[in-house]
Amino acid sequence: MTVTQARSVNALRQELTALKALDQEQARTMPPSFYTSEDFLELEKEHIFRKEWICLGHVGEIPNPGDFYTTELVGEQLLISHGHDGEIYVLSNVCRHRGNLVEAQASGNRRSFVCQYHAWTYNTDGQLKTAPLMKKKTKFDVKGCKLPQLKTEIWNNFIFVNLDGMAAPLAEQLGGLQSILQNYHHEQRNLLFKDEAVWHTNWKNLTENFMEGYHLFATHPTTLQPMTPTQLCRKVPGEERWTAYRSYYDPDYPPRGPFHEDMTEDERNNSVLFNVFPSFVVAVAANYTLYLCLRPTDSDKVSIRWGICGLKTDPTDPEVVAYIDLCKSFNAEDKDKLETLQKAQNTRYYQTGPLAPDDLEGTIWDFLSYMGKRLGADLELSD
Ligand code: FES
Numbered sequence: 001m002t003v004t005q006a007r008s009v010n011a012l013r014q015e016l017t018a019l020k021a022l023d024q025e026q027a028r029t030m031p032p033s034f035y036t037s038e039d040f041l042e043l044e045k046e047h048i049f050r051k052e053w054i055c056l057g058h059v060g061e062i063p064n065p066g067d068f069y070t071t072e073l074v075g076e077q078l079l080i081s082h083g084h085d086g087e088i089y090v091l092s093n094v095c096r097h098r099g100n101l102v103e104a105q106a107s108g109n110r111r112s113f114v115c116q117y118h119a120w121t122y123n124t125d126g127q128l129k130t131a132p133l134m135k136k137k138t139k140f141d142v143k144g145c146k147l148p149q150l151k152t153e154i155w156n157n158f159i160f161v162n163l164d165g166m167a168a169p170l171a172e173q174l175g176g177l178q179s180i181l182q183n184y185h186h187e188q189r190n191l192l193f194k195d196e197a198v199w200h201t202n203w204k205n206l207t208e209n210f211m212e213g214y215h216l217f218a219t220h221p222t223t224l225q226p227m228t229p230t231q232l233c234r235k236v237p238g239e240e241r242w243t244a245y246r247s248y249y250d251p252d253y254p255p256r257g258p259f260h261e262d263m264t265e266d267e268r269n270n271s272v273l274f275n276v277f278p279s280f281v282v283a284v285a286a287n288y289t290l291y292l293c294l295r296p297t298d299s300d301k302v303s304i305r306w307g308i309c310g311l312k313t314d315p316t317d318p319e320v321v322a323y324i325d326l327c328k329s330f331n332a333e334d335k336d337k338l339e340t341l342q343k344a345q346n347t348r349y350y351q352t353g354p355l356a357p358d359d360l361e362g363t364i365w366d367f368l369s370y371m372g373k374r375l376g377a378d379l380e381l382s383d
Pocket residue numbers: 095096097098099100115116117118119120
């Protein structure tokens with residue numbers, strides 16, 4: 001990193017530290033380089049995405065033994081495998097021979113994984129099974145050769161990985177959030193739709209956008225605002241690892257079933273939107289769950305693996321199809337706004353701006369506080 005680059009990263013770290021010292025009434029945004037700096041993204045990759053629990057998708061993507069999908073997280077090639085022993089594994093998708101990709105397909109079902117380069121063959125838990133023509137190498141130990149199994153936790157049927165293996169168990173950090181969600185019984189909601197996308201915007205722009213209800217009336221006047229008006233958003237007190245708000249339904253809007261019988265009257269009338277920091281954003285509506293797993297690719301590009309779950313089981317049910325279409329419509333509205341936002345963030349004239357009241361943008365304030373804790377003055381850098 002050049003001296004100038006280090007200076008701009010340090011300036012952003014100082015700004016995050018300064019924000020932490022402000023009270024809620026003074027809450028403000030970060031400078032635009034927070035969303036455009038490649039150097040700052042490197043810091044985020046190293047000190048956030050390699051150290052935290054990051055959601056990679058939903059167990060419904062791999063319902064049967066042998067099912068798998070591949071993905072990438074901050075340069076690491078990952079193979080998510082439903083093992084023939086019934087366990088879910090997140091494996092390094094890099095062959096123990098000369099380091100090619102073991103599995104080149106995006107998804108499928110395998111008896112075992114065969115690297116296409118020299119046909120080394122691995123069990124679905126990553127253990128090497130056979131390596132052709134290697135018998136003459138007397139010291140070669142097949143048993144000792146395994147694809148690294150990365151630290152994995154399943155929370156509410158979502159698959160999380162922790163790349164450096166040092167994070168504390170996830171569920172115990174999300175106790176407060178779990179108590180908000182328990183009556184919705186998300187674990188009983190089936191995966192009805194999944195897709196992937198890349199948007200030309202910084203990952204934090206999309207994270208923040210998903211988590212604030214202020215933009216609903218202006219960005220989604222015909223899609224979301226009639227159902228969940230901006231004026232009815234209510235912030236929920238967050239904790240260190242998450243933030244949330246409730247988006248109440250317009251009383252004139254028809255009820256949104258089917259509901260789980262444990263849900264209270266209040267819960268039937270709002271959606272809980274939460275972010276498990278840094279970038280797993282979810283809207284648990286009374287009847288469906290919409291989730292987005294976000295990963296940065298470049299400073300101006302975010303990879304999105306998203307899906308919809310519900311108590312219904314048939315993805316062709318007209319009500320399910322209508323909900324999927326609604327999500328696609330408001331996602332397109334957000335994409336449009338976030339891609340122009342990214343362009344505008346290349347300016348030298350915008351500095352910072354005030355955040356809206358707590359019910360509307362308090363979740364952004366929580367997110368910036370989290371970023372400040374992770375990357376501000378408390379983070380000791382070795383060089
Ligand atoms: S690199 Fe995989 S078998 Fe050689």
